[in-house]
Amino acid sequence: MAALPKRIIKETERLIADAVPGISARPHEDNLRYFDVDITGPEQSPFEGGVFKLELFLPEEYPMAPPKVRFLTKIYHPNIDKLGRICLDILKDKWSPALQIRTVLLSIQALLSAPNPDDPLANDVAQHWKDNEPEAIAKAREWTQKYAENLVPPQE
Amino acid sequence: MQKLALRILGRFSRKTFIRSAWKNLNSLSEHDELTEALDTLISMSHEENEFIELITVIVDVLSEAPMASAFLCHIIDSAALPSKETSHKITTRLLQKLKPGGIYRSKPKKRTRVNAAIIWSVLAEKLAGEISLSLFSDNVCTTLLDYLQYDHDASVRLFALIALEKFGMTGQNKEKILNSGRDIHKILQCIAKELHSGEGSSEDINRRRQLKFCLEWALKNTFDSGKEDMCDSDEGSVNSNNINVMLNPLDATAHWKISRNGLEIRNDNSTFESIRATMGVSSGKWFYEVVLLTNGIMQIGYATKRCLFGPEEGTGVGDDQYGFAFDGCRNVLWANGVSVPYGGSESWKPGDVVGVYMDVSSGCVRFYLNGKDLGVVYPLNLAQFRKLAESSLHPALSFTSYQQAIVNFGAEKFRYPPPPSLFAYQTLNSQGQISSELRNSIQKRVWRASRYRSMSVNPYWKQQFESTEEDLDTQCSICFATPPAIVLGPCNHDGFCTDCAKMMHSCPLCRTPISYRKPMNNNTTSLPSTPTKLSIASTSASSSLSAPSTAIVLPPTPPHSRPASSITSWEPRCLEP
Numbered sequence: 001m002a003a004l005p006k007r008i009i010k011e012t013e014r015l016i017a018d019a020v021p022g023i024s025a026r027p028h029e030d031n032l033r034y035f036d037v038d039i040t041g042p043e044q045s046p047f048e049g050g051v052f053k054l055e056l057f058l059p060e061e062y063p064m065a066p067p068k069v070r071f072l073t074k075i076y077h078p079n080i081d082k083l084g085r086i087c088l089d090i091l092k093d094k095w096s097p098a099l100q101i102r103t104v105l106l107s108i109q110a111l112l113s114a115p116n117p118d119d120p121l122a123n124d125v126a127q128h129w130k131d132n133e134p135e136a137i138a139k140a141r142e143w144t145q146k147y148a149e150n151l152v153p154p155q156e
Numbered sequence: 157m158q159k160l161a162l163r164i165l166g167r168f169s170r171k172t173f174i175r176s177a178w179k180n181l182n183s184l185s186e187h188d189e190l191t192e193a194l195d196t197l198i199s200m201s202h203e204e205n206e207f208i209e210l211i212t213v214i215v216d217v218l219s220e221a222p223m224a225s226a227f228l229c230h231i232i233d234s235a236a237l238p239s240k241e242t243s244h245k246i247t248t249r250l251l252q253k254l255k256p257g258g259i260y261r262s263k264p265k266k267r268t269r270v271n272a273a274i275i276w277s278v279l280a281e282k283l284a285g286e287i288s289l290s291l292f293s294d295n296v297c298t299t300l301l302d303y304l305q306y307d308h309d310a311s312v313r314l315f316a317l318i319a320l321e322k323f324g325m326t327g328q329n330k331e332k333i334l335n336s337g338r339d340i341h342k343i344l345q346c347i348a349k350e351l352h353s354g355e356g357s358s359e360d361i362n363r364r365r366q367l368k369f370c371l372e373w374a375l376k377n378t379f380d381s382g383k384e385d386m387c388d389s390d391e392g393s394v395n396s397n398n399i400n401v402m403l404n405p406l407d408a409t410a411h412w413k414i415s416r417n418g419l420e421i422r423n424d425n426s427t428f429e430s431i432r433a434t435m436g437v438s439s440g441k442w443f444y445e446v447v448l449l450t451n452g453i454m455q456i457g458y459a460t461k462r463c464l465f466g467p468e469e470g471t472g473v474g475d476d477q478y479g480f481a482f483d484g485c486r487n488v489l490w491a492n493g494v495s496v497p498y499g500g501s502e503s504w505k506p507g508d509v510v511g512v513y514m515d516v517s518s519g520c521v522r523f524y525l526n527g528k529d530l531g532v533v534y535p536l537n538l539a540q541f542r543k544l545a546e547s548s549l550h551p552a553l554s555f556t557s558y559q560q561a562i563v564n565f566g567a568e569k570f571r572y573p574p575p576p577s578l579f580a581y582q583t584l585n586s587q588g589q590i591s592s593e594l595r596n597s598i599q600k601r602v603w604r605a606s607r608y609r610s611m612s613v614n615p616y617w618k619q620q621f622e623s624t625e626e627d628l629d630t631q632c633s634i635c636f637a638t639p640p641a642i643v644l645g646p647c648n649h650d651g652f653c654t655d656c657a658k659m660m661h662s663c664p665l666c667r668t669p670i671s672y673r674k675p676m677n678n679n680t681t682s683l684p685s686t687p688t689k690l691s692i693a694s695t696s697a698s699s700s701l702s703a704p705s706t707a708i709v710l711p712p713t714p715p716h717s718r719p720a721s722s723i724t725s726w727e728p729r730c731l732e733p
Contacts, residue, residue, distance in 0.1 A: 096664040
């Protein structure tokens with residue numbers, strides 16, 4: 001049996017042994033490159049109180065190429081589109097092999113605290129954010145209650 | 157509106173609607189209209205029932221038109237992730253369509269079989285874990301294995317194999333294939349042997365070549381038996397000593413299938429894959445040839461190292477200011493990210509030979525199709541062209557899904573050489589050079605891709621994590637597996653092993669482009685710098701919320717500072733011990 005690269009084994013070990021508050025990542029039993037991720041909505045953000053499910057996949061060429069991550073839970077956020085794709089430079093051209101699963105997930109958690117409507121992926125949401133921030137935040141809060149407060153995984 | 161209308165019209169008209177939307181899609185050429193038509197179909201894929209309906213219709217209507225499978229990949233790519241139930245239902249529907257003696261006809265059409273296999277392979281590529289398992293029922297496994305048999309058409313066998321390969325990426329599915337009671341290694345080997353002999357139309361020969369290429373790849377990679385010498389192919393035994401330029405899998409996107417001589421490539425992934433050759437040029441007149449085995453969208457031309465390959469975004473050679481390329485499927489020339497009409501009115505065909513001529517000093521380019529000159533073209537203005545050439549232009553190719561071609565840099569005779577009296581060109585192969593080290597790295601990469609992919613899955617995976625508690629500070633900070641040996645220049649960051657250092661183009665810690673790599677001096681007590689940096693990185697990410705998009709604060713990429721020389725290869729300069 002060909003082995004999983006050491007790097008992935010080590011990272012997984014650390015993720016499990018030394019968990020980051022508000023973030024959990026577990027590899028699938030049948031595919032150690034595929035992780036189920038839960039991120040808790042940061043305090044004082046419209047996502048507070050929600051638990052967001054994500055999938056994370058380490059492509060073959062990881063760490064030379066970034067992991068693939070997307071939200072499975074619906075979220076109202078200017079940098080995340082309705083398919084859950086995330087607009088984050090370190091997941092694209094600013095990837096560096098020195099970054100890790102842990103740092104990627106921390107960045108995503110930080111993105112929840114600080115939405116950036118100037119670099120939008122979901123254009124209508126970003127416009128909403130720019131035009132009327134309080135209203136957009138209220139909607140994000142509403143979505144959090146509606147889709148993310150339930151711990152049962154959302155059905156497609 | 158659309159959704160409301162659909163709901164009212166119900167299932168029958170929904171089918172008609174999808175059919176016409178799909179037909180519409182394949183007849184459009186304007187970019188905006190196309191995008192709209194695609195969005196219509198994509199928006200339908202968000203609802204489970206409509207998604208299933210969409211797949212059921214597509215399995216009938218997906219045609220051999222080169223764009224069709226690209227559209228399918230795009231739609232599935234953009235669709236919401238199907239649930240376990242949805243994927244189970246999809247599989248059931250597809251199997252119904254394939255049932256011999258079904259309601260519709262006594263034997264499923266060849267096209268239906270091919271399409272079902274394509275749909276399964278695209279879905280299998282996207283899905284992992286339980287969803288993939290629910291897609292890959294015992295019945296699907298048997299059906300696909302059946303389709304490998306010789307009484308099926310070569311294209312049915314080809315796509316069945318690709319689907320099995322994609323399913324095989326999920327461990328339990330692979331076990332299912334291996335434990336199906338049929339010896340997959342033996343089946344594949346038999347087919348590979350049987351394919352050696354055979355005649356037919358050039359189209360048949362092309363298809364068989366593709367099947368054979370994929371079989372050999374599968375034998376060496378996905379379904380390797382662990383014995384390396386098992387399947388020595390033509391490519392393997394080809395004397396590669398006279399090959400001085402190869403396509404470089406170390407300078408490419410990740411999903412290529414590539415022959416051992418580095419000259420035949422295929423993309424079976426749903427992404428837009430790109431690759432550069434080992435050699436780049438800064439002056440002179442050059443010619444190379446590409447023999448196409450398929451007729452889909454391929455962009456063939458030249459690019460510098462700065463050309464950013466975006467397989468997910470669909471960008472490749474010619475899609476930015478760092479290169480140019482010809483696509484004879486749509487008959488356009490790409491440069492600076494825009495396309496202009498170029499070439500004939502008909503799309504290229506399998507078996508066609510594309511010639512690429514470039515005169516660096518005048519910025520003049522000519523493409524040939526089967527020896528026919530498609531005309532002089534200046535893809536970029538001269539100043540820009542020369543600037544690109546300074547940083548060295550590499551032959552480069554980008555392929556959509558299921559495309560395959562053979563590149564000839566001059567190691568073999570050209571099929572349609574341009575008249576040398578007119579153009580005193582050189583062949584890249586006559587000037588190129590591949591160090592044995594690079595040759596080995598390429599071989600290793602071709603193999604290593606397989607190693608990772610063929611990782612079979614151990615349900616007791618926790619055991620894998622038991623053993624290793626040595627100090628990571630003594631290992632390369634990228635792979636965690638090999639002692640560090642290299643200092644990157646000019647930034648002087650260290651702590652990387654030789655292999656990792658070779659695979660990176662810029663420093664992972666500060667993003668400075670790497671211009672040389674030198675051995676670490678063991679006398680200095682410099683510690684590998686990464687582990688500490690990384691812990692800083694994680695805290696800075698959680699605390700500096702103002703910059704959420706960068707976990708490690710790295711300076712922006714400085715302008716490219718690669719020294720100009722007339723011929724550069726990928727080879728790192730300072731690796732001599």
